[in-house]
Amino acid sequence: MTIGIGNPPKPFQLDIDTGSDLTWVQCDAPCTGCTLRRDQLYNPSKNNFVDCKDPICLAVNSPNPPQCKNPNEKCCFQVQYADHGSVLGFIVLDTFPLRLVNGTLSKPNLAFGCGHRLQNRGLHPPTPTAGVLGLGKSKASISSQLSSMGVTKNVFGHCLGDNRGFLFFGADFVPKSGMTWTRMLQSSS
Template sequence: MLLHLLALYATFQGCYSDVNPLTAAKTPTHCNPSSTILFRVTGNIYPDGYHYLKVDLGDPPIPYLFDFDTGSHFTWIQCDAPCQKCLPAPNPPYIPVSRKLVGCRHPICDEIRYPKDHVCESPNEPCTYYIRYADGGSSLGVVINDPFPLTYTNGTLIKPEISFGCGYHQKHPDPANRPHVDGILGLGSGKESILSQLRELGLVKSVVGHCFSKQGDGYLFLGDEFVPSRAVWTPIITTNEFARRYFLGVAELYVGLYTTGIRNLRVVFDNAATHTYFASEAYATLVSTITKDIKEKKLEEVNDDDLPLCWKGPQPFESIEDVIHKFRPISLSFLENPQYTLFEMYPEAYLIVKHGIVCLGILDSVLLQAPTVTLIGAISFQDKLIIYDNENQKIGWTTANCNDPPQSQCHSILKN
């Protein structure tokens, strides 16, 4: 560890940052900046199991690939600091441009300092972070303050200096099957998230929206330009347990038009989860209901290496359209919303067709070591625009064509 710290100091040459200055190179346009940043999203639920976007970082710029996560806050990238252990990735480790370390006493470090109880002995001591994810992956590194180029939808290029992780030691229990990306973009509402930092700089509103097509790919935006006038909304509920999550409160579970009698589902939205996870009691009830539903529909239960509940038909299924008529919609009714807001999941938002069989893409949340939590993942967000509005503390959704990104009021420049 001591040898690595010495190398780290040599890499960053003792530069520290306590501020986030903004520089901008402007492209001439015929209207004011829209303060919204639009990204093209690549990926799918099956077979890849994740979505990613590109950000051009470095000098010269390299299109680094980021998995993005509304369930976490901190952004990091594999980094040449130097790198002790970097996992296979699309690009070489990132070389910081400004070489500014964030100090241990910086306010952002308070949110992510590792170890948490570490006492900073000097303001020049670098801020060390460690983050671990539900799939067992982790990143260890230092926090840097570096240009993070982004383009508004009207073509204005901005280069805010953002605090993010320079990860020099990454681990994953299954490196060959992890998302093939260079880092993770944390889109939670925490102070350390890129969304909060951009808002603090006055560059965007604290709003993020994503739209995943069931055919694959989609788009994501930061800012409020593309918030639809018609959407279903429910409040973000703040509790001690879910203080830093997108928690929608308690919901009742319906299958088709009928309640299952389960009224205590505590629901969290998290796009980085490929599948949806129901609290154990609700999962058992759902499986029992579906099993009864399909008893007369010529489906036979079969084993699969990855998903616990699958069926085959008289003929192999070629697409989800071959089988959706055999299943009913699933709905969540949010009881704390006076309008009893419904989040509907049609069969294509909870089933996966693979190798000629169909599988249930809803799992037991005991697998997340959280048996009383219901986590809605990317599979159930397909063909919906999901909006996380931290400005007004609410989450909304509406049916959308996720193959076609929205057009800006100015000329649209889509990040590729």
Template sequence: MDANKSRKLSLMLVLFIQVLAATLPGCFLGASQQLPIKKPEVQTMASHGHGFGSSLYFPVTGNVYPDGYFAVSFSIGNPQKPFPLDIDTGSDLAWVQCDAPCTGCTGCTVPPDQLYKPAQGSFVLCEDPLCPVIQSLGETTCKGPYEQCHFHRSYADGSSVRGVLVRDNFYLGIINGTPFQPSLTFGCASDIQHGRHGPPPTTGLLGLGKTAANIFSQLRVENVIGHCYSAKGGGFMFIRNDPVSSSKVSWVPMSQNTLAKHYASGPADLLFGGAPTSIKGLHVIFDSGTTFTYFNSAVYEAILNLLSKDLNGKQIRQVQDPDLPVCWNDGKPFRVLSDVKSYFKPFTLGFTRTRNAQLQLTLENYLIISEHGNACLGILDGTKERMGNINVIGDISMLDKLVIYDKEGKQIGWSSANCSRIPKS
């Protein structure tokens, strides 16, 4: 198996974001050609008559290994067509691989009949309030208010996506016996350039970042979203119209420093086997768009030293594996993580400004059993991946945890959970 295909870096790692005024080659219309487009009334959960003492739940597919992603499927358009989207709390824009008028789709990885086909009246104009929202620094390059709103994003792994904004109906379920199909803005991606981690594994991406561009922010709910990924694969995600309150949830405030644009918190100290370590004062980003967990080089090397010292003298040795950089074996193939429980200890992130807020990293939260029967470390060197000094809590460290992003309350929460079963609304 190609390791690069199973390891997904978040689309949080955007080098730059631009909204382009120039149209793509082909038949997208310029200002002088643009047909009138009726602005739809925004359909919110409140206007749909939903008091929302419950949540909307969506089943999730995928796994940390070997797939390397978790996805949710939404039906879009009329007639409805399902699109599996990679769930990414590290980016703010949803986009799908798109069969653009006359241009088709460059770099798309799905068959033509699975591409999104925008209707002529679905294109979003530069005058739309969401057009400047998706720009990185508020820069606007639209030539006029009636130009189509183009987007172009480049990412740290060398990949990029280009297209136009469109607006169409998303089928999100049944509320009070009525289909809930709000008209939402997302990206029609017709030019996709693949980076070193290979092509996207799904038909698109569901950006759930902190800006107003993400589709659930457009619903004008209380901005409470969450996910629960099972270590066995699959799980669920949800949105709520009211805050989550539970004594079982550990809450930490969202960072208001340089990481404020992400779902980040800190400082936190790292414990190993319940004992304090020299690794202290970490600020971390919670990112569902990243498969594994990444620490900067200094922290990563310190973690390797902790593991090396603890494993010294045990009947296990480090081996080479094509899937991940650091792996171990005791002379016979491992089949499940319980085979290595006598060798490894859990890690814990203790958040120092919140009493009893600890993120437990059991074996399943930092190790995988590879296809070659080795136990491999699911913690990687972020500095080598061009992530600088930031630390990212990826999918592996959030397995079997209900993780909640409460933008209204400016807090992140988590609790242990059975993620294999979707709760009743």
């Protein structure tokens, strides 16, 4: 799925993952193990970085709170995947422009990962996407952040069509027919 990040928005192709909470993109900080060209990477400004004492940093790193040596230290994250791949980076805030059902453009600042060290140890080659759109249930997920800001309800849906599909956040847009709903599990066990 393609999503715009920043102002002006830069498009990033992300893998949708309901098993991950954190959204992250490959980031020029500089990057080790990234699969994209440098001009395709997210380039944060120093104002984008989240401090390690910020509540969103605690949510991202739950249940193991970060060990901050100083309150202005950058918030770090690490995600380990079942295929033994991993991503390490910093948490940043930036604009995610979203077109609402009523036609207005919302530009919430959302927290996400700026992944600058990627390791692919899986059996499959790395995907050509820029990162992962995490749609899990924690406070760090995009849908939870949008809900806590009052932009949408903490619901998302996706339609898989023959040639194209779409993703929506909130309960405002629900097709009249052909939609099947499934509850998300609390954990993977």
